[in-house]
Amino acid sequence: xxxxxxxxxxxxxxxxxxxxxxxxxxxxxxxxxxxxxxxxxxxxxxxxxxxxxxxxxxxxxxxxxxxxxxxxxxxxxxxxxxxxxxxxxxxxxxxxxxxxxxxxxxxxxxxxxxxxxxxxxxxxxxxxxxxxxxxxxxxxxxxxxxxxxxxxxxxxxxxxxxxxxxxxxxxxxxxxxxxxxxxxxxxxxxxxxxxxxxxxxxxxxxxxxxxxxxxxxxxxxxxxxxxxxxxxxxxxxxxxxxxxxxxxxxxxxxxxxxxxxxxxxxxxxxxxxxxxxxxxxxxxxxxxxxxxxxxxxxxxxxxxxxxxxxxxxxxxxxxxxxxxxxxxxxxxxxxxxxxxxxxxxxxxxxxxxxxxxxxxxxxxxxxxxxxxxxxxxxxxxxxxxxxxxxxxxxxxxxxxxxxxxxxxxxxxxxxxxxxxxxxxxxxxxxxxxxxxxxxxxxxxxxxxxxxxxxxxxxxxxxxxxxxxxxxxxxxxxxxxxxxxxxxxxxxxxxxxxxxxxxxxxxxxx
Numbered sequence: 207x208x209x210x211x212x213x214x215x216x217x218x219x220x221x222x223x224x225x226x227x228x229x230x231x232x233x234x235x236x237x238x239x240x241x242x243x244x245x246x247x248x249x250x251x252x253x254x255x256x257x258x259x260x261x262x263x264x265x266x267x268x269x270x271x272x273x274x275x276x277x278x279x280x281x282x283x284x285x286x287x288x289x290x291x292x293x294x295x296x297x298x299x300x301x302x303x304x305x306x307x308x309x310x311x312x313x314x315x316x317x318x319x320x321x322x323x324x325x326x327x328x329x330x331x332x333x334x335x336x337x338x339x340x341x342x343x344x345x346x347x348x349x350x351x352x353x354x355x356x357x358x359x360x361x362x363x364x365x366x367x368x369x370x371x372x373x374x375x376x377x378x379x380x381x382x383x384x385x386x387x388x389x390x391x392x393x394x395x396x397x398x399x400x401x402x403x404x405x406x407x408x409x410x411x412x413x414x415x416x417x418x419x420x421x422x423x424x425x426x427x428x429x430x431x432x433x434x435x436x437x438x439x440x441x442x443x444x445x446x447x448x449x450x451x452x453x454x455x456x457x458x459x460x461x462x463x464x465x466x467x468x469x470x471x472x473x474x475x476x477x478x479x480x481x482x483x484x485x486x487x488x489x490x491x492x493x494x495x496x497x498x499x500x501x502x503x504x505x506x507x508x509x510x511x512x513x514x515x516x517x518x519x520x521x522x523x524x525x526x527x528x529x530x531x532x533x534x535x536x537x538x539x540x541x542x543x544x545x546x547x548x549x550x551x552x553x554x555x556x557x558x559x560x561x562x563x564x565x566x567x568x569x570x571x572x573x574x575x576x577x578x579x580x581x582x583x584x585x586x587x588x589x590x591x592x593x594x595x596x597x598x599x600x601x602x603x604x605x606x607x608x609x610x611x612x613x614x615x616x617x618x619x620x621x622x623x624x625x626x627x628x629x630x631x632x633x634x635x636x637x638x639x640x641x642x643x644x645x646x647x648x649x650x651x652x653x654x655x656x657x658x659x660x661x662x663x664x665x666x667x668x669x670x671x672x673x674x675x676x677x678x679x680x681x682x683x684x685x686x687x688x689x690x691x692x693x694x695x696x697x698x699x700x701x702x703x704x705x706x707x708x709x710x711x712x713x714x715x
Contacts, residue, residue, distance in 0.1 A: 258296035305633035314417035333426035342405035375613030378586030460502030501590025520646035525561035589613035601647040660691035
């Protein structure tokens with residue numbers, strides 16, 4: 207899963223050296239061999255084939271794309287050609303990545319961040335040499351195509367971070383990482399032509415801008431926007447309103463805090479410190495900010511849940527994998543890995559394997575447990591383990607959710623262990639999950655395919671100009687007016703009162 211940062215290389219892969227140079231053509235035989243290899247590996251290993259897109263439809267799509275490989279094709283065109291097949295899985299944990307070094311130090315990126323207000327796109331951060339393109343400049347076209355058209359194409363091309371037909375994840379990631387997505391899909395370009403309108407002006411202008419390298423992009427954005435791009439550290443607590451005793455707990459990831467920490471003790475220690483601070487400062491309204499949290503280690507998500515869940519709980523009801531996945535987890539030369547697999551998994555009725563540990567129940571914490579009002583900040587980039595936390599909380603009938611629908615499904619996802627395959631000729635890589643993880647939740651408690659917000663927050667032009675966290679501002683208004691969707695520590699979900707829901711429209715700017 208791609209995690210947010212200053213500028214991420216969404217298509218940077220970890221494959222071996224590629225024998226096909228940029229711009230070099232691939233023969234029809236090589237292209238068909240690579241595509242056939244890709245399909246074989248997906249059928250063999252991916253636990254979600256046929257789940258979101260029926261298998262017959264997947265087969266027809268494959269045949270159509272395979273039969274279209276009748277002439278020599280350039281590398282990037284081939285990458286684009288096979289993308290619809292990977293995208294048809296509709297699995298946010300499956301990523302189609304370029305070969306190693308296709309995206310690198312010589313790649314040039316679009317020189318700005320783009321943020322939407324309703325259906326209009328604006329420049330929010332500019333790293334080009336043209337400093338007149340200040341925040342609030344309306345961006346109309348890039349190289350002759352409307353930004354809306356480009357955005358839609360990139361959303362369809364890469365479904366990373368978004369499961370099923372849910373579009374919030376694809377929309378969020380393709381905008382946050384627009385420069386990366388653009389370079390990955392259309393290739394690197396030394397310059398681009400844009401049309402735009404300056405803030406407060408109706409005149410449509412046109413200019414050509416040089417595209418910076420990754421290092422130049424990072425250097426410039428730190429110099430121009432250093433304060434803005436510095437985000438609170440993971441698991442940090444800050445008091446935001448003393449009158450209402452409100453604090454924000456920033457949970458940016460469930461990945462480990464240290465590289466060598468198999469039991470995640472560092473994460474657990476920092477989590478304990480955070481909730482000790484919350485108790486000592488008499489926090490009564492806790493805002494858990496999981497915007498942009500792409501997930502991580504399930505154990506860490508369970509540890510967070512222990513601070514507010516009302517009774518012992520499971521995270522997953524089932525964990526399953528195909529039989530062929532065993533070979534990816536067991537090394538023949540290592541008898542310990544064989545023993546470990548046997549201890550963790552058992553054969554199931556489908557011919558694959560199921561985890562033995564899903565029945566493990568986590569006990570709520572007594573010390574420093576939080577019993578006040580919980581508010582969750584969420585967006586499309588709240589994915590995987592972040593969705594697990596919100597799904598379990600919703601299932602327990604706790605919390606008020608603010609923002610937009612998160613990226614994963616309420617029922618669960620395809621994740622756990624991963625395998626990266628490298629196509630033999632083009633060296634294109636596909637990273638796919640090996641396990642199907644089903645949340646231990648009641649289907650009747652769902653409020654949508656994914657976890658939907660109780661109160662939808664959307665950006666205004668004023669939010670854009672002030673670089674304001676509009677979702678946080680919305681949550682603070684709810685708290686000041688005493689509005690909750692679900693009362694604390696209830697064991698059955700309760701929808702927001704009609705009076706509260708009627709205020710939803712008036713609270714939005």
